[in-house]
Amino acid sequence: MEERRINWKDLYDFVKRVMMRLNVSAEDAEKVADNLVLSNLRGIDSHGVARLQRYVNGIKTGYIIPDAQPEIVKENAVLANVDGHNGLGQVAATFGMELAIKKAKDSGIGMVTVFNSNHYGFAGYYPLMALKHDLIGISMTNAAPLVVPTFGKNALFGTNPIAVSAPTKKNKPWVMDFATSVVPRGKIEVYNRLGKELPEGWATDETGHVTRDPARVLRNLAEQLGGGILPLGGAGELYGGHKGYGLGVMVDLFSAVLPGSNFGPFVVTKKDGKTQFPRVGHFFMAIDPDYFVGKEEFKERMDQYIDILKNSEKAEGENRIYVHGEKEFEEHERREKNGVPLDAKTVESLTKISQEYGEEIKFLD
């Protein structure tokens, strides 16, 4: 198979139809499609439709219940704890973020945790929802264990991302969205496909030493032989690896320890050879700046901060300082116009799904 391009609307439609074939309601299928396709539009291909096969497998294997509906189990005016009932992550997460937004509009802040969920797509999706209401948005999720703690040998927690958004008036909104590890697993996979050595300090091998061999890291992770991805800040404490390790645990704390979901090494779909619910946990928050400095003033202040960062002097040899979210908004515009590029592996997996479910997929070229 070769690389292809596809119109985002056709891609959205395909994902929706496939989900519906798997007993997902039209409404919920749209949530999954919107999340995956927006990830591709924004250039975050690791969390886009490349994941569709895993969702299909999850439903077929039984650890994702396609028609499960989220349920509020505790709630007051500003907070809620939601049981995802092991359904699609996007369904429980969209429900959670919408609830946080509603509470923030009514009371200034809304904080919602979700337990018993699954992979929820790209973390930035949910803060982007808050922007539509001129709110600050926050989202975190835990994930399958891939990251080693400082001085540890085994991967004990996930790449646990943090995403935060802030509305602006003139500039594109500020949207930060990243794994709390040095890199996400997808980056190691890219190096492996290209046959390139890893930069020193991304990952460790089964002895706990830093390794530059991407194939070894991926095999060790898949077979749980030890080693894994290093936390942001790298190996040891010299460059602040303990800080990334702390952030990873912090995301688990808010996303899973607090709501009562699986945390750390327990976020797995298989135990003793048997399939189980991974019970992923999420955290969502929305804040209305009107309860603080004021909505308009907040947006103007964000613009001012962004302008200062972007217009400040560049380091020698550099010609641009980015602000968070900027690259993604630009990519979104390009891909909306020119189509979404899909790598050969993703084209292959989508074609296979297309054949399996008899749902046509139309590429641009």
Place this chain on the structure above:
Amino acid sequence: MEERRINWKDLYDFVKRVMMRLNVSAEDAEKVADNLVLSNLRGIDSHGVARLQRYVNGIKTGYIIPDAQPEIVKENAVLANVDGHNGLGQVAATFGMELAIKKAKDSGIGMVTVFNSNHYGFAGYYPLMALKHDLIGISMTNAAPLVVPTFGKNALFGTNPIAVSAPTKKNKPWVMDFATSVVPRGKIEVYNRLGKELPEGWATDETGHVTRDPARVLRNLAEQLGGGILPLGGAGELYGGHKGYGLGVMVDLFSAVLPGSNFGPFVVTKKDGKTQFPRVGHFFMAIDPDYFVGKEEFKERMDQYIDILKNSEKAEGENRIYVHGEKEFEEHERREKNGVPLDAKTVESLTKISQEYGEEIKFLD
């Protein structure tokens, strides 16, 4: 001057008396003393009494108003925005965290921002306050610009720390507290005093290139010649420097853009040669786990997570995995018993203050 040891109670008493000489009320002087001395007890000497001289200078120069009292300017059941009226950071911050704790006890969460403040000591102090009430605590503050954005030449924001605490039943509480830069300025100062080269990737020079010369970095920062400390993740994007840059801006967003305080490059005590209020901003939050999984269950789950991390296999050559806060609790016990060690420079500065204000300081040896 030489290194000395001092009993923490005598140190507390000294700080309190000096503050009172400077027109700080007994109650407020105790807040400053408690904060600085606890930092030393926990082994965070960079934020302990070594800072007293700066507080004294701030009051004398006029950018810290010694008898200013914090005032709530906006408030509802779960949130508040507080004007620090340019008083001591510890006074406004303790007020802010107490308010967040009260709200969390009443409604599950409390979120308080503070504007028009000054340096508030070590960030972990405020989450530690939340632990006394079995709450999760969060604190962030912005600070004077020392950190360069990814691909940038100039220091545009502070080492902006994040601190989070979580209560436990059996283990010491989990307390994360760190600068969002690779290292705080204090570490660069230590390398400078020891005449050691910096590790590659801590700081950049006035051209924006990575430098290993600590004296050059400190001089450039003091004279605003360009360059500065790198964000967590280091230079460029290869090791996630853009993530640390994002975290630094995020702390500014919550601590200062939101409440309406100075942010980024504006957090300075001098402008065009004239003294000004730095208008530092802080963020505090407290969360009651009873509104989520339940207080007892939360604490047991934190214990379980901590046990898993600590008891897991070590990387080859390592014999211990730490959890956040553990080193500090151990140091606290040691220093409470054996006295607080003070380096020569701190002894000199405290002795000078002692002479200036006629307040005796008693060292152990």
